[in-house]
Amino acid sequence: MKPELIVMLTHNDLTVENAYDIFEQCKNTKALYWGFKEQPLPLEEMQRIYARMKECGKRTVLEVVAYTEEEGLEGAEMAVKCGCDILMGTCYSEKIRLYCQNHTIAYMPFVGEIVDRPSILKGSIDSMIQEAEVLKNQGVYGIDLLGYRYNEDAEQLISEMVAKTGMPICVAGSIDSYERLQFIKEVQPWFFTIGSAFFEQKFGSSIAEQINRVCDFIIE
16 A cells, blocks of 8 residues: 555645635646645635535545644534544544544544644654554544654654554655655555645645656655
8 A cells, every 4th residue: 555645735834825726726636635724714715625625536634733622623623514534633632533433534633742833743752652552442543643743763753653553644744855755655654744845846846746746756
């Protein structure tokens, strides 16, 4: 199984204002999974974009950069109102998990200690693996791993999380080079996200061209 790219219409952990227009320009690319963050677009615009993604046969993701249960629940409610397939982010909450379960949304919370926005990940690798195993037993779908935002050995963290948890892992954030993409290809998490790097032209010129280049690179 090859890792699946999730295209995030985000820059510096915030949804870009022209997300709808960018999706329209890129809707025929090879990426199946698409998403963005809970800020700063109004809900009505989020719903419009997700509805268009669904019309085009895409799988939809909302990533919520929130560290309290209240904010996480608000994000989960957004995901339901937008008809999303996957809720990524939030610090784990049983209330959020049950809410997602009741609305048939796959829940992939963060692990570790997360601060700031753009996010920084802290904590020991062993503690994050243990946390992931507890969450697996709680019934979450997978883990939103801010691997390259880790303030220690990012690639060791990613490798061990993928190898030891047996869970769907999404490596989210700061995949901004072919070197890092090669590592993702070798380690084979279920998903990885790219957002800011596309807007910074790290993989080519147009966003559509970059998406296809990344998709092709992963399956080569």
